Amino acid sequence: MRVVVQNDINRAYGNRATRRRRAGVRGALAALALAAAVSGCTQPGADKAAPPAHGAQPLHAPPARALDSYASRLRAAYAARVAAAKRWGLAKVPLQAPPAPAHKPEITARKGFEVDDQEELNLPPVFTTIPTKRKIVFLTIDDGENKDPAFLRMMSDLKIPYTAFLSNYLVKDDYGYFRKMQAQGHTLNNHTLTHPYLPGLSYAEQKREICGMQDIMKKQFGQAPTVFRPPYGNYNHDTLVAAKSCGIKYAPIWDEEVFVDHWEYREDDRSLHPGDIVLTHFRGRADWKGTMVDDMRRFLGKVTAEGYAVARIEDYL
Numbered sequence: 314m315r316v317v318v319q320n321d322i323n324r325a326y327g328n329r330a331t332r333r334r335r336a337g338v339r340g341a342l343a344a345l346a347l348a349a350a351v352s353g354c355t356q357p358g359a360d361k362a363a364p365p366a367h368g369a370q371p372l373h374a375p376p377a378r379a380l381d382s383y384a385s386r387l388r389a390a391y392a393a394r395v396a397a398a399k400r401w402g403l404a405k406v407p408l409q410a411p412p413a414p415a416h417k418p419e420i421t422a423r424k425g426f427e428v429d430d431q432e433e434l435n436l437p438p439v440f441t442t443i444p445t446k447r448k449i450v451f452l453t454i455d456d457g458e459n460k461d462p463a464f465l466r467m468m469s470d471l472k473i474p475y476t477a478f479l480s481n482y483l484v485k486d487d488y489g490y491f492r493k494m495q496a497q498g499h500t501l502n503n504h505t506l507t508h509p510y511l512p513g514l515s516y517a518e519q520k521r522e523i524c525g526m527q528d529i530m531k532k533q534f535g536q537a538p539t540v541f542r543p544p545y546g547n548y549n550h551d552t553l554v555a556a557k558s559c560g561i562k563y564a565p566i567w568d569e570e571v572f573v574d575h576w577e578y579r580e581d582d583r584s585l586h587p588g589d590i591v592l593t594h595f596r597g598r599a600d601w602k603g604t605m606v607d608d609m610r611r612f613l614g615k616v617t618a619e620g621y622a623v624a625r626i627e628d629y630l
């Protein structure tokens with residue numbers, strides 16, 4: 314990304330120099346001449362970091378007048394990301410996720426994670442990874458106990474997407490904190506009323522835990538989610554039937570979990586894979602040795618170092 318942006322900036326600078334020279338000599342003809350230069354062929358080496366030779370322009374450059382503002386926008390956006398990364402103590406600038414895919418992948422239950430009649434009843438699939446070849450991961454944050462204002466500032470500053478799975482007994486003392494999160498573009502999802510071990514409950518009790526949380530979320534946040542995560546990742550047939558009856562379409566769990574001081578992996582290879590769903594929790598110094606900001610620094614440090622960007626899960630569901 315750094316190289317691409319630098320090239321765009323160099324093109325813009327080259328473009329400005331060209332314009333100044335021509336403006337001095339040819340006056341009103343300058344704009345026409347510049348337009349002709351822009352539509353010319355790319356010369357070998359034009360994509361190198363040095364400013365392009367006179368007249369050399371990329372094949373797919375925006376129109377001449379748009380180029381300056383396009384380049385300054387890119388330059389400003391990148392500078393803002395560099396500054397934000399520095400402000401929050403990140404070793405590297407987080408990578409930007411590619412745009413949402415034109416066609417969403419088909420999400421099915423992970424093998425071995427299906428329940429009886431999964432397909433026949435069209436039950437919400439339980440999965441740990443989203444099928445994609447892109448080097449992206451998805452960040453999901455659970456429960457809602459710790460409500461650190463610095464966490465909201467950090468993620469907004471760095472423009473990192475995530476979704477939250479909320480359990481009512483932990484969030485009810487401050488729904489406003491999660492409304493701020495929602496206002497920043499993050500989706501709030503269902504993680505039950507009281508965070509029970511669902512397979513230990515009857516169907517009716519499970520339904521109350523899931524549908525009850527749907528009702529509260531509709532009232533507090535304006536809409537009932539379509540995404541639900543069973544506490545501890547534990548569920549049975551009744552869980553998914555109950556969830557479906559409450560309007561749930563997906564039941565993602567996770568492939569990796571990040572803590573403030575270490576990572577845990579579901580797979581034996583102990584590594585990140587394209588499309589992996591990563592779990593962490595809203596926790597603070599009372600729960601582990603650090604803040605949410607420290608936790609996010611660990612998360613972003615690893616995914617960035619390994620060449621992954623953080624993408625919006627809603628873009629793939």
Ligand SMILES: [Zn+2]
Nearest residue numbers: 455456544545
């Ligand atoms: Zn939980």
